[in-house]
Amino acid sequence: MKKVLSVLALCVLVTGSLFAGGGQELQMEDNVPVIRIVSKDVSESNPWDKAHLDNITAGFSAYVGQEVVLEFVDMPEGAYAEKLNLMLLGGDIPDLIYFQGGDEAISKQGILEDLTPFVADSAVMQEVLMDFNKQRMANYPYLLWIAPPRARTAVVREDWFEEAGGVMPVTIDDYYDMMKTIKMNHPESAVVTDTGNTGRMDFTFDQAFGNTATWVMEDGSYVYKGVSDAQKEKLAFYAKLYSEGILDNDYITTKWDTMEDKLYTGQVGMVFGTAGIVLDIYNNKLQENQGVGLVALPPAKGVGQGYPVSSAKETRGWAISALSANKDLTFQLLEYLATDEGQFMERYGLEDIHYTMSGSDVVLTDEANNWWPRFHEVMSWDAPTPLMGPAGMKGWEFIMEYSVGDPDFPIPEELSPTWDALSNLQKEYTFKLITGEYSIDMFDEFVKEWYDLGGERITEYANSVL
Amino acid sequence: MMNKRSLKRRVYRDRYLYLIFLPVLAYFLVWHYIPIWGARIAFQDVRYIGDNEWAGLKHFKLLFSSPVFFRVFMNTITISSMKIFFFFPLPIILAFLLNEVRSQNFRKGVQSMIYLPHFLSWVVIAGIFISLLQSPDGAVNKVLAFFGMETIPFMTSTSHIRWVFVVSEIWRSIGWDSILYIAAINNISLELYDAATVDGATRLQQAMKITLPSILPTIITVFILNLGFFMNAGFDQVFNMMNDAVINHVDIIDTYVYRIGLGKGNFSLGTAAGLFKGVIGLFLILSTDRLSRKVTGEGVW
Numbered sequence: 147m148k149k150v151l152s153v154l155a156l157c158v159l160v161t162g163s164l165f166a167g168g169g170q171e172l173q174m175e176d177n178v179p180v181i182r183i184v185s186k187d188v189s190e191s192n193p194w195d196k197a198h199l200d201n202i203t204a205g206f207s208a209y210v211g212q213e214v215v216l217e218f219v220d221m222p223e224g225a226y227a228e229k230l231n232l233m234l235l236g237g238d239i240p241d242l243i244y245f246q247g248g249d250e251a252i253s254k255q256g257i258l259e260d261l262t263p264f265v266a267d268s269a270v271m272q273e274v275l276m277d278f279n280k281q282r283m284a285n286y287p288y289l290l291w292i293a294p295p296r297a298r299t300a301v302v303r304e305d306w307f308e309e310a311g312g313v314m315p316v317t318i319d320d321y322y323d324m325m326k327t328i329k330m331n332h333p334e335s336a337v338v339t340d341t342g343n344t345g346r347m348d349f350t351f352d353q354a355f356g357n358t359a360t361w362v363m364e365d366g367s368y369v370y371k372g373v374s375d376a377q378k379e380k381l382a383f384y385a386k387l388y389s390e391g392i393l394d395n396d397y398i399t400t401k402w403d404t405m406e407d408k409l410y411t412g413q414v415g416m417v418f419g420t421a422g423i424v425l426d427i428y429n430n431k432l433q434e435n436q437g438v439g440l441v442a443l444p445p446a447k448g449v450g451q452g453y454p455v456s457s458a459k460e461t462r463g464w465a466i467s468a469l470s471a472n473k474d475l476t477f478q479l480l481e482y483l484a485t486d487e488g489q490f491m492e493r494y495g496l497e498d499i500h501y502t503m504s505g506s507d508v509v510l511t512d513e514a515n516n517w518w519p520r521f522h523e524v525m526s527w528d529a530p531t532p533l534m535g536p537a538g539m540k541g542w543e544f545i546m547e548y549s550v551g552d553p554d555f556p557i558p559e560e561l562s563p564t565w566d567a568l569s570n571l572q573k574e575y576t577f578k579l580i581t582g583e584y585s586i587d588m589f590d591e592f593v594k595e596w597y598d599l600g601g602e603r604i605t606e607y608a609n610s611v612l
Numbered sequence: 613m614m615n616k617r618s619l620k621r622r623v624y625r626d627r628y629l630y631l632i633f634l635p636v637l638a639y640f641l642v643w644h645y646i647p648i649w650g651a652r653i654a655f656q657d658v659r660y661i662g663d664n665e666w667a668g669l670k671h672f673k674l675l676f677s678s679p680v681f682f683r684v685f686m687n688t689i690t691i692s693s694m695k696i697f698f699f700f701p702l703p704i705i706l707a708f709l710l711n712e713v714r715s716q717n718f719r720k721g722v723q724s725m726i727y728l729p730h731f732l733s734w735v736v737i738a739g740i741f742i743s744l745l746q747s748p749d750g751a752v753n754k755v756l757a758f759f760g761m762e763t764i765p766f767m768t769s770t771s772h773i774r775w776v777f778v779v780s781e782i783w784r785s786i787g788w789d790s791i792l793y794i795a796a797i798n799n800i801s802l803e804l805y806d807a808a809t810v811d812g813a814t815r816l817q818q819a820m821k822i823t824l825p826s827i828l829p830t831i832i833t834v835f836i837l838n839l840g841f842f843m844n845a846g847f848d849q850v851f852n853m854m855n856d857a858v859i860n861h862v863d864i865i866d867t868y869v870y871r872i873g874l875g876k877g878n879f880s881l882g883t884a885a886g887l888f889k890g891v892i893g894l895f896l897i898l899s900t901d902r903l904s905r906k907v908t909g910e911g912v913w
Contacts, residue, residue, distance in 0.1 A: 231877045234660050248877030257660050343856050396749075398855050399742050399767050469661070562872050563678035570680070570863065573856035577768070581857075599679050 179212075179472045181479060182240035184219040184233070186226040188520055194496060198520060201491050202483070209482045214475065241470040242479065246462040249289060250556075258288040259466040264477040265290070274484045274524045278551055281457035285555060291463030292484055292522040295549055297453035298346040298418035299541040300443040301425055303432060306332065306415040307441045318354050318383065318446050325392045328415055337387075338416040339394035341405050343573065344384060344580070346418035353550065354448030355380040360456060360554040361608050368609050372572045373593045373601065376449070381579045382586045389582055398577055410435040421541035422523075422534060429537040442540035445548050452550035459556050464521070483521045492519040493533055507531065555611050557604075564600035571596055654884040671884040675869070680860070688864040691845040694778050696838065702786050704831060707793035708819055723794075726787025738852035741780050742767055768857035777849060777862070792834060796827040832910045839896040843889035865889065 188195050195218060203216045219240050221229050227248040234243075234252060243258075252258060265271045265283060274292055275283075283290070302324075310327040313320075325337045340346045348357075356376030361368040364375065371377055387393035394400065394414055408414045410431050419425050429440045445451055466476045482488045494501045494508060495517035502509050508531040525546065534542065557565045575592040578584040597605070623630060654671055656664035675681070706726070713719040729737070744751050745766035753763040766772045800823060808818050847866035854862050865885055873881030897912070905911040 227877070228874075231879070235658065235879075237661070239660070251658075251877040252660060255660055396746055398857050399746065559876075559878075560674075562876075563674065563681070566868070566872050567678050567680040570859050574858075574860050577857040581768075 178215050179475055180215045180217060181242060181472055181476050182217045182219055183242040183244075184221060184230065184240045185244040185520065186221075186246060188218055189220050190218045191220065194499070194517075195520070197496050198491065201496070202479075202488070205487055205491065206479055206482050209485075209487075210475065210478055214479075216479070239467045239469055241467055241472055241476045243465045243467060244463070245289060245465055249465060250559075253286075253288040253465070257468055259468045259470070259473055260287045261290055261466065261477070262287045264466075264474075268477075268481050270481045270484050274522075274526060276525060276549075278455040278457055278549065279460075281551060281553070282460050285457060286459035288465050289460040289463035290465075290480060291460040292524055294422055294523065294525050294542070294545055295453065295455040296420055297455065297545055297549060298349040299421045299425060299453075299544050300350045300416060300418050300445075301428060301440040301537065301541070302328075302416040302443060303409070303436065303438050304441050305436075305438045315443060316447050318351065318448055321350075321443075321446050322383075322387075325387065325416070326390070329390065329392050332412075332415065333391075335412060336394035336408075336414045337392045339400055339405055339408055339414045340397045340418070341400050341402050342398060344397075344576070347384070348380075349418060349453050350443070350445045351380055351383070352376075352454060353450035353452045354446035355383070356449035357454075358450040358550070359454060359552045360458075361612055368605070368612050370596075370601065370605060370608070373596050378586065378589045381576065381589065384580045385582060385586060388580050393580070395581075406431070412436060419541070421545040422538050424538075425541040426535045426538035429535060440537045442537055442544060444544050450550070452548040453545065454552040455549050456552045456554040458554035480521070484524055486527065489522070489524050489527045492521055493523070493527070493529060501531075553612060555608070558607070561600075561604060561607060565604060567599055568596055568601055568604065571599060651883055651887055651890075653880050654887045656880060658880055667880070671878075671880045672888070674872075674881060675884050675888065678868070678872070680863075681868075683860065684863050684865055684868045687862060688843055688845045688866075691774055691777055691850070691862070691864060692842050694774055695781055695845070696842070698778050699782050699785070700835065700838065702782055703789035704793050704827075706786055706790045707797055707827075708823065710790070710794060711797050711823065712815065712819075723787065726790070728787070729784045730788035732784065734846075734848035734852045737780055737784055738849070741776060741853065745776065767853070767855060770858050770861045773853070773858040773862055776853065777846065780849065780853070781846065792830060793827060796830040797823055800826045828908070829910050832904055832908060833912050836897055836900045836904065836912050839900050840893040842896050843892050 190196050190199070199216055199218060203214065206216070207214050219233075219238075221233070227246055230243070230245070231248055231252075234257070239257065245252075249258065261283065265275070271290075276295075278295060279290075279292065306328050307324075309331050310324050313324075315321045315324045328337045338347070352358075352371070356362065357371040357374060357380065360371055362371050362374050362376065363369075384393060388395065394408070400408070405414075405417055406428065409417050409428065417428070419428050425440065425442060433439055445453055464480060466473055466480075470476055483492060494510075495514065497503065500511055500514045500517045502511060510531065510533075514533075525542075532539065571592070575584070575588070579586060579589060579592075653664060655667060655669070657667045657670070658664050678684070710719055710722065713722070745753070747753050747765040747768075748757065748763040750766075752766070756763055764772060766776055804822050804826075805818055808822060813821065843865065845864040845866070847864070847870070850862055850864055850867055851870070854867065865888075869882055869885040872878075873885070901911045901913070
């Protein structure tokens, strides 16, 4: 029996060693500093990623005047946030870490470096960071994310827009008139759809109705926009669009892919997309399927006008490990990638694959559509050859012109169950009010229920921090 | 001493069988027993660097502190109960029906067809059901409209969505779950049926008096073991089929924990929820086993 037990113990030890985590990697190779980077969908086994990293390594070494080794840490397949957390739990903490959620629990333990002093001392960062980036970093100084705000721009197919008069809508009434005319011209289709909620549409209409921020001022104190007077008016407007068949009656079960499919097959004529290259993709696919392009529309003008951009915190971005032996160098890498030289590599990709040089001009190849920046997308970077088509450029211009700061704040952990319950209550009422299952007068009942369920406590907290 | 020697002799005699059994033992040790020790993080704050800190019942308090936790808990129980009550008998009935089919080719064809959905992920199945049940343009609603009936917004109706879960679960799992019963039926001695036929028993009488009692221990064992998973109302299914219109009627413990805990890297909260569900499952298994022994004389062990 002792032998059997010994064999079993050996099995456990052998299998246990399979699951033992690796320790921290050495930070120096022959006195050359090593910066280890972990990111989503990026790996040294991908030839494009490897070649891009080699280019960055050469450029960065010249930038800092010393040899530096950059390494991408390979991650197993699967949900990135989950795998990253497990890797960090195992004690393997790279120098530069990309987060897409799940960072707060880690920053609370002091593992992520406060980037405030680095950013304050960097002329490059001061130039490329937008106001909303700076506000987010003031609230949560552990993540740096240089990219356009993820606001959604309204786009309408060009032929339907022209049939409806071809005049750029400005006010809410203008939007309604345009959509009503499109519906009359194409009664078999809905005009506009969204993906499971009205989150995309809200970018165009929130400000116009008076929801100028996540927390709006009413009678001298802050009120959550979901229970504001402006929200009631907005939902009444959406309910009208729904009842007249202008808003797709299946928007609640529509996902992003079915939304696109509805646009390309003529089931709807207007959607909302992330400004920039995404609008170009919509435009090109619509051209392929229907032979027409898209027209980008500005946010509606009313009480306010603009795309609200939350200042709560970055929801994704780059963090530097507080345990890194090369913190300064790692930040310099982030800085370098935001310079003109860094952006050239980041935005155009690999020479002779994604672009070629004709004299001093950059000529994009067909593969250019398959390239995406691995680190930063600086909005203010002046690309020598335009990277986007007309639809993408127009959406980009609207974002630059109409982005409006939203002085929001992160919900603390102890209030997150309450916040979750309130969000669900709002979701269900919103759907029922829009579809007419509840009359709009029920909005007042919802507001009362929202406060009773815990909204009172959250509102008190909001007024104490804003 | 006699017993020890006898045990040693038996182990030595069957040493190759024990050797073959080792990988199975290692599997259960590594994946099912060692993780039990990991469940202690439900009572700890996980530290990425250094030792975890004792947190007592903090994560359980966070789990239960939501003003809607009771509703989430009741949704879990309701959806699980509906699945057990309406789904559990169906694979047994299907196994009975397949047993009556005389054509081997037809039987094999049907079996292959009904096993297939088990291999589809819930992402795909959700897409199929959403498309079929759309209102008014889904195939099901078009059939209803063709017969002059009112269309039903299945996916957004709070009174229908739980039934969509039950039906989609049946569609996916009825074939796969029937395998065990078909195997149990195939093990029944044919002599029993021959004797019953000589005595003049009808097919129905044979099914009720021979087949059903013969597979009753299997049915009871499967039922009791299923109760161990009672609090798992089906995360993948619910997560992929839920929408804003019905969220408060279908939000279960797993989806709730995913939103407020796991999505934010709070593994302790997820473990606390898993432990809570596990304790309820264990209680259900033990109590049902005891009840079953008293009533039918059959149990799991």
